[in-house]
Amino acid sequence: MNIILSLVIGGLYGAGLFMMLRRSITKLLFGLILWGHGSNLLIFVACGLVRGAPPLIPEGQTTLEPPYADPVAQALILTAIVISFAVVAFTAVLLYRIYRTIGTDDIDQLRASDS
Amino acid sequence: MNALLILPVIVPLLTAALMLLVYRRGATQRTLGVASALIQFALAGVLLYVVATRGIQVSHLGGWPARFGITFVADLLSALMVMLSGTIALAAAVYSTWNIDRERRAYGFYPLMQALLMGANGAFLTGDFFNLYVWFEVLLIASFVLLVLGNERPQMEGALKYVTLNLISSMLFLTAVGILYGSVSALNMADIAVKLPELPSSITGALAVLLLVAFGIKAAVFPLFFWLPDSYHTPPATVIAIFAGLLTKVGIYSMLRVFTLFFHNNASNDQMLILWIAGFTMAVGVLGAVAQAEVRRILAFHSVSQMGYIVMGFALMSAASVAGAIFFILHHGIVKSNLFLIAGVMQKRGGSTRLKDLGALSQREPFLAGLFFVTAMSLAGLPPLSGFWAKLSLVQAGLEIGTPEAFSVIGVSLAVSIFTLISMIKIWTEAFWKPAPEDLEPAAPEVSRSVVFAMFAPILFLTVLIVLMGLMPEPVLNLVREAAEQLRDRAGYVRAVLGVELQ
Numbered sequence: 001m002n003i004i005l006s007l008v009i010g011g012l013y014g015a016g017l018f019m020m021l022r023r024s025i026t027k028l029l030f031g032l033i034l035w036g037h038g039s040n041l042l043i044f045v046a047c048g049l050v051r052g053a054p055p056l057i058p059e060g061q062t063t064l065e066p067p068y069a070d071p072v073a074q075a076l077i078l079t080a081i082v083i084s085f086a087v088v089a090f091t092a093v094l095l096y097r098i099y100r101t102i103g104t105d106d107i108d109q110l111r112a113s114d115s
Numbered sequence: 116m117n118a119l120l121i122l123p124v125i126v127p128l129l130t131a132a133l134m135l136l137v138y139r140r141g142a143t144q145r146t147l148g149v150a151s152a153l154i155q156f157a158l159a160g161v162l163l164y165v166v167a168t169r170g171i172q173v174s175h176l177g178g179w180p181a182r183f184g185i186t187f188v189a190d191l192l193s194a195l196m197v198m199l200s201g202t203i204a205l206a207a208a209v210y211s212t213w214n215i216d217r218e219r220r221a222y223g224f225y226p227l228m229q230a231l232l233m234g235a236n237g238a239f240l241t242g243d244f245f246n247l248y249v250w251f252e253v254l255l256i257a258s259f260v261l262l263v264l265g266n267e268r269p270q271m272e273g274a275l276k277y278v279t280l281n282l283i284s285s286m287l288f289l290t291a292v293g294i295l296y297g298s299v300s301a302l303n304m305a306d307i308a309v310k311l312p313e314l315p316s317s318i319t320g321a322l323a324v325l326l327l328v329a330f331g332i333k334a335a336v337f338p339l340f341f342w343l344p345d346s347y348h349t350p351p352a353t354v355i356a357i358f359a360g361l362l363t364k365v366g367i368y369s370m371l372r373v374f375t376l377f378f379h380n381n382a383s384n385d386q387m388l389i390l391w392i393a394g395f396t397m398a399v400g401v402l403g404a405v406a407q408a409e410v411r412r413i414l415a416f417h418s419v420s421q422m423g424y425i426v427m428g429f430a431l432m433s434a435a436s437v438a439g440a441i442f443f444i445l446h447h448g449i450v451k452s453n454l455f456l457i458a459g460v461m462q463k464r465g466g467s468t469r470l471k472d473l474g475a476l477s478q479r480e481p482f483l484a485g486l487f488f489v490t491a492m493s494l495a496g497l498p499p500l501s502g503f504w505a506k507l508s509l510v511q512a513g514l515e516i517g518t519p520e521a522f523s524v525i526g527v528s529l530a531v532s533i534f535t536l537i538s539m540i541k542i543w544t545e546a547f548w549k550p551a552p553e554d555l556e557p558a559a560p561e562v563s564r565s566v567v568f569a570m571f572a573p574i575l576f577l578t579v580l581i582v583l584m585g586l587m588p589e590p591v592l593n594l595v596r597e598a599a600e601q602l603r604d605r606a607g608y609v610r611a612v613l614g615v616e617l618q
Binding site for chain 1: 245248249252255256259260263266268271272274275278279282283285286289290292293294296297298300302
């Protein structure tokens with residue numbers, strides 16, 4: 001499972017980078033979204049996959065016996081998802097405004113700030 | 116709980132909330148902004164005093180002990196950075212009372228500025244690695260909106276580059292946090308410093324480079340600086356003064372923190388790489404600046420170039436050079452903010468920031484000319500101003516090290532100084548000395564005394580600081596030396612935060 005997920009993460013980063021290097025601003029946005037998903041999945045895998053072991057202390061015991069799924073990693077991912085959702089929403093609106101102002105989807109046409 | 120560490124974050128947050136309550140009243144928002152900036156400035160002063168006299172201050176949020184909860188840590192470097200942020204906040208708050216138009220105010224300029232300050236202070240003070248990522252995002256989202264407020268075409272295009280590159284940087288940072296937590300199960304920075312040496316060098320090496328790239332984008336170092344010159348000349352002067360003073364500094368602060376605390380071994384492995392980065396950043400930035408003919412673009416390229424000096428100081432890795440780098444951060448934050456504020460007045464009073472449309476400002480605005488001259492000469496590093504001591508301490512540190520690499524990078528930095536002087540003189544001769552162009556717009560209409568005060572008081576305040584740092588550098592030099600010593604004393608940091616001894 002680790003191997004498969006690692007390959008998926010690599011695929012997400014690779015596809016995201018490929019999309020970002022295209023000239024279209026829509027694809028740029030998709031690239032950023034893919035990287036966001038890739039990094040969330042990476043935290044999930046890097047912190048260890050544990051199946052069917054929630055971090056709950058069984059009745060009658062006072063400590064948690066390993067193996068259990070690390071709740072901190074899940075908290076990190078949750079925070080990261082919320083942040084990347086907000087940032088992507090902002091970026092989508094920004095790109096739409098750029099499209100409306102400039103009237104093109106082509107990054108090569110964005111030259112007003114170069115001079 | 117030590118409230119002093121939390122207040123630099125709480126005060127801007129509360130101010131932003133209060134401002135939202137009086138959303139329709141521009142004047143009230145401006146008053147709140149200035150009052151809050153005064154409080155932040157005073158708080159930063161108190162924090163700096165406490166840290167300088169009593170050592171590293173630690174606050175465990177919510178009473179959770181370190182490792183479990185989020186810890187705020189203020190060592191001298193953090194306290195100096197909060198002081199810088201308070202200083203720039205004060206100048207920018209006064210300046211923003213005339214520089215921000217009704218439309219930008221209506222779209223929430225003032226609360227966003229507070230959010231930006233909150234993000235910066237949080238990033239400087241946090242002792243938790245994931246929390247640092249969160250503060251980065253708070254800072255970023257506020258800066259994104261501040262950058263595009265106004266909806267002009269160049270702003271949008273500059274913002275596209277800024278947003279994309281900074282999002283990439285955030286995701287690289289997040290990737291590094293994930294790998295780091297996966298390998299050491301720690302997020303507290305002191306805890307990471309304890310556990311990181313157990314890792315194989317392949318993982319720490321990869322982490323060091325990931326973080327170098329992530330923070331390098333934010334600090335705008337070669338070859339990752341392209342967002343900066345394209346976005347810094349578009350928004351109003353207030354926004355850019357804060358950006359120039361704080362945004363890149365957050366990146367360089369994180370770099371300093373991470374490489375001194377986590378990768379002190381790797382840093383020597385990566386030293387050559389970082390030195391090359393420093394050299395190219397200085398040279399490419401200044402050459403870009405020499406080619407420009409617009410005041411704010413010249414200043415933006417200089418921002419890149421000056422980041423190279425700071426990176427050089429920390430790449431040389433001696434106590435003296437790190438101290439020089441910290442001095443340079445303080446000097447550059449104040450000087451560059453001030454130059455952008457001056458550019459804003461030039462735009463208002465001279466009608467433009469393009470050198471060919473400007474002229475004769477030294478006769479029409481002698482006071483402004485004097486302030487610009489002092490600040491620009493400080494940027495170029497002429498004695499007896501702050502830039503001289505910043506560069507002198509870096510050069511001295513490099514000569515003390517005495518390796519061929521150190522000599523060559525010092526050589527580059529001295530050559531870059533000359534180019535800096537050339538392009539500052541270019542602004543001076545074109546904008547201030549040259550006769551006014553024929554089709555010059557008539558002088559700006561007389562404005563009320565309060566506007567004149569709001570224009571010049573912040574610039575005068577920062578200029579006085581520059582001159583003071585130049586004439587009496589000793590207290591600041593002592594502080595930065597001590598800050599550099601603290602950075603090198605990893606055991607002291609770990610002891611202060613975790614209460615354990617570092618093996």
